[in-house]
Amino acid sequence: MIAIIPVFEALCIVLFGMPPPIFPIYPSTGDNTPNRKRSNQIDRMLAPEYDPEYRIFFNQYFKESELRANFDIDALRAIVTGTDLGSFARAAAQLGRSQSAISMQLKKLEQQAGTQLFVRRGRNLVPTEAGEAFIAYARQIITLNDEAAFAVGATANVTTVRLGLPQDFFEDVMPAVLSEFSRSHKGVHVEVQAGSNHALVEEVRNGRLDAAIVFFPDEPARHEGELICRLPMRWLAHESQALELAGDWIPLVLFDHHCLFRQSALAALEQANRRWKVSVTTPSLPGIWGALRCHLGLAVRTEHGLPDDIRCIDNNPDLPGLPATRLKMLRSSNASPAANDLCHVLRQETEKLIRQA
Known part of the structure; x- marks a missing residue:
């Protein structure tokens, strides 16, 4: 039998351009003997810890192979959950699926992997050696998938509040407002921009700013905005x-x-x-x-x-x-709850700083 192996291996290389999968070559040792334990073969081929030298062979070996597959995240989650719970019936209940659906997902994964991942022992399915290696990869894939979903979701769901201030208020009012507001609104992103009175008023009216502090003429009949105080020029x-x-x-x-x-x-x-x-x-x-x-x-x-x-x-x-000028706060008609909270802090901190001046 041993004498036939090199001939069979050479024939596979000539016909298919690669060695037979049941006798992988290990470049680090040159060992291609058929009596190596199958568990060692699977560990080196599938486990995340296989050595860097063999990783090069592994990538080249499967480069043109048809074993590549796009594993379904839900199916991977099902087998990991079933393994952790010790029962695919409990996994089906936890994931809100039928047992038949879980069984179909498992069967599809085995077809894609090209090997048996689980065997039945009594009433339970337990992972084979290949299945254990596959589950280790499945955990990594699920973790990366969930991290990516969280990162994208966290960015997409951030609440943004846009605030406009005259340049006179950037050194004292802005730091005080942001410091106080951030204590109770840690997940809110605040955009602050400077601008002329005319520009800030237009930005609030057009909804491009949620709130702004603006100087107005000292005209009591002008009711736009919320009066904070009167300041002499x-x-x-x-x-x-x-x-x-x-x-x-x-x-x-x-x-x-x-x-x-x-x-x-x-x-x-x-x-x-x-x-x-x-x-x-x-x-x-x-x-x-x-x-x-x-x-x-x-x-x-x-x-x-x-x-x-x-x-x-x-x-x-x-x-x-x-003349004097009227310092007022303008807020957008469609301001969010977070923007209204910022307006409250803005008015409070501005009044406090002006009294202290």
Whole structure:
């Protein structure tokens, strides 16, 4: 018998391009003797722990094989559950299927695997040696499947709340709001964006923002939004800037877009018959502060969020008075429960910080 094996093996290689599956070659030892225990063959072919050298042979051996199959996750789950419970009848009850359905799944898996996975002992089905190796792989496949489903599902089901704030509120209000809100809403993703008053109002009206803090003119008849407080507008300059404004053109540092503070400053100067010129325009609040530090002009804003080196100069007799502004909170008409909770925290923290200022 032993003398026939090499001839049979060579014939299989010539005819089929691969050695016979019952006599796998082990490159690490060169051992192809037929009396090797079948359990060792199965362990090395199917178990996850087979050595790297044999893994190369295993991949090459099955590269053109028709044994590849797409195993059904539900069927894999059924055999793992049946093995863990010690009974496929109990597995059928736990999985909400009939015993016949479980039996059909098991039969299909054995057909795909090309070997018997379970044998009957008394009333129970127990895994064969190949079945034990197959179940080890089934557990890994099920684990990866469930992890992938959880990861995708967790991402898809995240609640997102979109908040808009003036740039003045990014250093104190935003951290306070996010810190307080995250304590009770750990699974909610908050998107925060800065913008001009006009842009923030439009974003809330169009439903692209769930809530926003916005400056409004001091007009009691305007009922849009929820009033948080009234804040006086202030003339601002750098602390080291010498002010000699009598009879001179007043240089202004302004936003380059539609802005309540820009409109209020120009209206006040026009009403007081003061000459003015635009020295610098910028799209950002840090740009305003940078221009003031270079003594390029004056700006108008509230006192909230002022850098330490920027001062109010309202007591200068050469500057006209400015109106107040109403700080309001806008919320979308279709705001989610999480967005409404954020609005509550936003109002609470903003009021607290303004009182402390």
